[in-house]
Amino acid sequence: MPRLLIAASIMAALAGPTLAAQADPPDPLASVMWDALRPELFGSAPITFDDRVTVTAPANAEDATAVPVLADASALGRVEEMVLISDLNPFPVVLRYHPVAAKPVVGTRIRVQQATPVRAAARTPDGVWHIGGRLVDAAGGGCTAPPVTYAARDWADHVGEVQARAWPPSGDDKTARVRFRVRHPMDNGLIAGIPAYFIETLSLRDSNGTDLARIDVLEPVSENPVFTLDVTPAAASRALTLVGRDTQGGEIAATIPLPWTQGALP
Numbered sequence: 001m002p003r004l005l006i007a008a009s010i011m012a013a014l015a016g017p018t019l020a021a022q023a024d025p026p027d028p029l030a031s032v033m034w035d036a037l038r039p040e041l042f043g044s045a046p047i048t049f050d051d052r053v054t055v056t057a058p059a060n061a062e063d064a065t066a067v068p069v070l071a072d073a074s075a076l077g078r079v080e081e082m083v084l085i086s087d088l089n090p091f092p093v094v095l096r097y098h099p100v101a102a103k104p105v106v107g108t109r110i111r112v113q114q115a116t117p118v119r120a121a122a123r124t125p126d127g128v129w130h131i132g133g134r135l136v137d138a139a140g141g142g143c144t145a146p147p148v149t150y151a152a153r154d155w156a157d158h159v160g161e162v163q164a165r166a167w168p169p170s171g172d173d174k175t176a177r178v179r180f181r182v183r184h185p186m187d188n189g190l191i192a193g194i195p196a197y198f199i200e201t202l203s204l205r206d207s208n209g210t211d212l213a214r215i216d217v218l219e220p221v222s223e224n225p226v227f228t229l230d231v232t233p234a235a236a237s238r239a240l241t242l243v244g245r246d247t248q249g250g251e252i253a254a255t256i257p258l259p260w261t262q263g264a265l266p
Contacts, residue, residue, distance in 0.1 A: 025049060029117040029133055031087045041083065041093065042121070046128045052076050053132030055120050061112060064142030066222040070107040071097075071120030076130055079104035081123045085133075088116035089220050090143055090190060096216040099229075101206075103175055107228035111142035111188070111220050146194070147223045149185040158183045162242060162254035174232050178204065180242060181226045182252060188219035199225065202244035202252065206233040212240070233258065 027034040028049050052075035061067045073079050084094040097106045119133030149155045164180035189196030202215045212231040244252035
């Protein structure tokens, strides 16, 4: 279903929630939108509210255009997909994360339009969605504030540029933490006269060209987005590759060195 139709489908769901949604346990965050979002996002799949899925975010957001959020479902073991959700945003779905050869942990910065529950949902191989979250208070307006990127005359010359760093694994853990920032205005289409223009997909690959993690990026992600991932490269990898594209077909490509490798991970 196109994202621009989500509001209409949510209103329809409010008028008549599905049987699956009616059978669910009560929402621990008591969101006024949950009964509508649940069938829209998860259909008839089983869900459970699970303390093993955590969301770290400020209780009071200082900047509604860039709220830091870290979603962690590593306590579940294997996870096939994660969804980050901001219930009361005009576009509730923030991103979808596929931890192919990575821990189910993803950090970024998001826009929030008002005080809202922020949730992470993690799908395990049995098809169950495990959901955790917390309330984030905010002055509001983060989704309708114009990007500051356009203040620079040469902003278009730098779209897609990447700054990145990787940290070595510790102990017996073969997982490397990677953080990268992509320069992009991330227009969500809610500002009058400014069409939607944002990053759509990002993939992090090892030196064999194998996907380690994929992110489907959506409108609520902040401009010049920053992502934090914990990935497990192939043993001989000396660098990672980041590739992606935006809604206008612009390509993103960068190499992220793993300077600690000496033919194999420690």
